[in-house]
Amino acid sequence: MSEIQLKYGCNPNQKPSRIYMEDGSELPVKVLNGRPGYINFLDAFNGWQLVKELKEATGLPAATSFKHVSPAGAAVGLPLSDTLAKIYWVDDLGELSPLACAYARARGADRMSSFGDFIALSDVCDADTARLIKREVSDGVIAPGYTDEAMELLMQKKKGAYNILQIDPTYKPAPIEKKQVYGVTFEQGRNELDVNAGLLDNIVTENKEIPEKALIDMKISLIVLKYTQSNSVCYVKDGQAIGIGAGQQSRIHCTRLAGSKADNWYLRQSPKVMGLQFADGLGRADRDNAIDVYIGDEYEDVLAEGVWQKTFKVKPEVFTREEKKEWLKGMTDVTVGSDAFFPFSDNIERARKSGVKYIAQPGGSVRDDAVIDCCNKYNMVMAFTGIRLFHH
Numbered sequence: 001m002s003e004i005q006l007k008y009g010c011n012p013n014q015k016p017s018r019i020y021m022e023d024g025s026e027l028p029v030k031v032l033n034g035r036p037g038y039i040n041f042l043d044a045f046n047g048w049q050l051v052k053e054l055k056e057a058t059g060l061p062a063a064t065s066f067k068h069v070s071p072a073g074a075a076v077g078l079p080l081s082d083t084l085a086k087i088y089w090v091d092d093l094g095e096l097s098p099l100a101c102a103y104a105r106a107r108g109a110d111r112m113s114s115f116g117d118f119i120a121l122s123d124v125c126d127a128d129t130a131r132l133i134k135r136e137v138s139d140g141v142i143a144p145g146y147t148d149e150a151m152e153l154l155m156q157k158k159k160g161a162y163n164i165l166q167i168d169p170t171y172k173p174a175p176i177e178k179k180q181v182y183g184v185t186f187e188q189g190r191n192e193l194d195v196n197a198g199l200l201d202n203i204v205t206e207n208k209e210i211p212e213k214a215l216i217d218m219k220i221s222l223i224v225l226k227y228t229q230s231n232s233v234c235y236v237k238d239g240q241a242i243g244i245g246a247g248q249q250s251r252i253h254c255t256r257l258a259g260s261k262a263d264n265w266y267l268r269q270s271p272k273v274m275g276l277q278f279a280d281g282l283g284r285a286d287r288d289n290a291i292d293v294y295i296g297d298e299y300e301d302v303l304a305e306g307v308w309q310k311t312f313k314v315k316p317e318v319f320t321r322e323e324k325k326e327w328l329k330g331m332t333d334v335t336v337g338s339d340a341f342f343p344f345s346d347n348i349e350r351a352r353k354s355g356v357k358y359i360a361q362p363g364g365s366v367r368d369d370a371v372i373d374c375c376n377k378y379n380m381v382m383a384f385t386g387i388r389l390f391h392h
Helices: 038-058 082-087 098-108 127-134 148-154 212-226 251-267 284-294 321-328 346-352 368-377
Strands: 003-006 017-020 029-033 062-067 070-076 117-121 138-143 163-167 176-181 184-189 232-237 240-246 334-338 356-361 381-384
Touching: 017 038, 029 038, 038 062, 038 070, 038 117, 038 138, 038 163, 038 212, 062 098, 070 098, 070 212, 082 098, 098 117, 098 127, 098 240, 127 148, 212 232, 212 240, 212 334, 212 356, 232 251, 240 251, 251 321, 251 334, 251 346, 334 346, 346 356, 346 368, 368 381
Parallel strands: 117 138, 138 163, 334 356, 356 381
Antiparallel strands: 003 017, 029 163, 062 070, 062 117, 070 240, 176 184, 232 240, 232 334
């Protein structure tokens, strides 16, 4: 079909709404189930581009968890450690396929933001991945295909109304893209930038050693940023985004937001959090909410008398600021990417507190020297890509 009528646009009052091909050709997507909306399709198409490029850049299956036209998480299909399997609530599923591992990582890094996501998968959705998706709160999924068992599992979600999209993996969009704002048509060349190792050759710091794992993480950070609402900063470790700061007007606020998410990801692996004894029958979303409050500054909200009993079997001890600071010292070899240059060294100082050692950013600030000096002070490695990655 060349057109799909939608219930409404971004909001219920925005009617009529549809997606269509201007030249009358077939749409590159099929709705296999459900009735996806305007924002669903925005998330689906952006997410598909992201995972397609991750797969091409790394050779590994990739997944992303999209919310409101920015990724909440993205990852490639590396095996899960016992600790990650537990904090992502998948330790009861046994050994997972690489694609399922990718989605577990993408969904699990920031579970608060991923709640109610739209999923994009680089490969044919298998039963392991569908089984994981089936138990999460999600709006829909896009993939190049689905096994019969995966379709059977996904069709059980939302009483049979779960949104399932199939993308044509061979589809190549026109080189010029358009959109309208206030009745005015904007036109630009598509961002066809190939994120490869060549972008990271210009290492401007004294330390120039980038191991292969960090090189993969740097490429992941840049691809994630390519599809994240700007300004944006992305922290990556071991093949997955662990903190994404999107849509902030100030670069340092992006760095702080993404850094706080990365810190929370690591704090969830601490013995204090791993040892929490949740009340019987408490759902995963409620556990996620409780953990988020427990490790934050408002911990008293979940530990107050008459409140903790609804969440925990045993009242947890306070996770003190000093204990958290000490645990976070163990987070090392993290990569951070930025979609535009770091204008001040305060971004480097903040990134360092979240274990960052490798940095990929365009460069080009009048204060580049100060930023490089700050990196050298902490023996970090920084590459100037020379490429801005704004996405609006």
